[in-house]
Amino acid sequence: MSNVEEQELKDRLSIIESMIAEGRRTTESWGWTFLLWGVAYYFAIAWSALGSPAIAWPVTMIAASVLTGVIGSRISAKQPETTTGRAMAAIWIGMGISLFILMICLGMTGRLDLRISVAIIGAMLGASNAISSIILGWKMQFACAVVWWTAMVAALFTTENIAGIIFLVAIFFCQIVFGIYGMIAESRRNKARAGAQGAFHA
Amino acid sequence: MPDLPELNPVIHGKLRLALLSLLSSVEEAEFTWLRSKTASTDGNLGAQLLKLEEAGYVAVEKKFVQRKTESGREALTQYVHALKQLLGSAINA
Numbered sequence: 001m002s003n004v005e006e007q008e009l010k011d012r013l014s015i016i017e018s019m020i021a022e023g024r025r026t027t028e029s030w031g032w033t034f035l036l037w038g039v040a041y042y043f044a045i046a047w048s049a050l051g052s053p054a055i056a057w058p059v060t061m062i063a064a065s066v067l068t069g070v071i072g073s074r075i076s077a078k079q080p081e082t083t084t085g086r087a088m089a090a091i092w093i094g095m096g097i098s099l100f101i102l103m104i105c106l107g108m109t110g111r112l113d114l115r116i117s118v119a120i121i122g123a124m125l126g127a128s129n130a131i132s133s134i135i136l137g138w139k140m141q142f143a144c145a146v147v148w149w150t151a152m153v154a155a156l157f158t159t160e161n162i163a164g165i166i167f168l169v170a171i172f173f174c175q176i177v178f179g180i181y182g183m184i185a186e187s188r189r190n191k192a193r194a195g196a197q198g199a200f201h202a
Numbered sequence: 203m204p205d206l207p208e209l210n211p212v213i214h215g216k217l218r219l220a221l222l223s224l225l226s227s228v229e230e231a232e233f234t235w236l237r238s239k240t241a242s243t244d245g246n247l248g249a250q251l252l253k254l255e256e257a258g259y260v261a262v263e264k265k266f267v268q269r270k271t272e273s274g275r276e277a278l279t280q281y282v283h284a285l286k287q288l289l290g291s292a293i294n295a
Contacts, residue, residue, distance in 0.1 A: 009289050012219055016282060019223035022239055 030088070030132075031182025033068060038175025040064035045168070054107070061100055087135055095128040115155050115163040122152030122170065129174070140181065144174040207284035210277055212257045217242055217250045222259060222278050225270035230263075 040060050047056035102120065106112040126148035133141035151170040155163040213219050220240050225231060237247050254260040259274030270278075 006289065009285055012214070012216070013282070013285055013289070015216060015220050016223045016278075019220045019239070020227045022224060022227075 030136075031179050031184075031186055032071065033092075033179070034175050034182060035179030036068060036071075037064055038171050038179055041171045041175065042168075057107075058100075058104060061096075065096065084135060088132055091128050091131050091135075095124050099124050114160045114167075115158070118155035118163045118167045119152045121167070122148045122150075122155065125174070126152060140178070144178050147174050207287050209284050209288070210281050212253060212259065213277055213281045215250065215253075217246065218254055219281075221247075221250060221254060222270060222274055225260060226275065226278055 040063070044057045044060035047060065099121065103112070103117065106117070126145045129141050129148060130145035133139065133145060147170055151166050154166050158166070213222060217240060221236060224236060224239055233247070233251075236242075236251075237244065240247065242250075251260060251262060254274065255262050257273075257277070258271060259277055261271050
């Protein structure tokens with residue numbers, strides 16, 4: 001086999017590797033959802049503090065879910081459907097519905113305590129972030145899971161006021177900061193990819 | 203010297219190989235997405251997809267959605283295997 005032929009074959013292998021990686025990378029645009037939900041949590045907390053806790057959380061959560069669905073469907077219309085994408089949607093939709101029903105029922109039965117609420121939210125968000133970080137191979141997201149688990153434990157061993165502060169801090173790091181970090185990382189990757197892309201001919 | 207495998211000519215074209223590889227990591231993809239990832243023209247992309255469809259390696263559905271078939275998955279696996287064998291023999295020669 002000549003050097004030219006060998007190089008041709010190596011080119012083919014390189015095409016296979018880069019295209020498979022390209023298909024996988026397409027699905028990793030999640031940063032905006034973390035930011036959106038972080039803002040939604042802060043909005044619901046502020047609204048509750050102003051005197052309408054009974055409607056603040058359900059209304060804000062439903063609005064954030066609708067907004068996520070609308071923006072998500074617009075983004076996914078431009079992307080291919082993948083098993084990873086469906087796995088991600090399954091985790092977060094499942095967690096969101098469970099959390100929503102649980103919180104509504106706790107509120108209706110008068111058992112809603114801030115420390116218990118932070119612990120439940122911390123446990124569910126910790127689990128969801130951990131599962132999703134393992135699937136996506138995104139180490140930074142596992143750090144978010146650790147922060148949520150820490151918030152869960154800390155909230156149970158402290159006063160209501162401090163539990164509230166712990167919740168605000170966890171939202172800031174795991175939703176706002178992580179969301180912005182994710183969006184910046186995605187934007188950089190897209191720019192790098194656009195620069196590296198070339199045309200194929202049959 | 204062992205018999206060297208032949209590379210599947212349907213997959214060997216660079217664009218067709220790129221398309222099949224792209225489709226191996228997603229369940230289905232739209233025409234526009236494939237076009238943007240391969241930086242190809244509408245005509246060329248359509249023609250190459252048609253060849254892959256004729257070989258049974260991809261299924262083209264309504265609204266220009268394409269997905270890889272089981273036969274396409276097997277063909278790509280065999281192609282990669284043959285490619286590695288050929289490269290291995292070149293290195294050993």
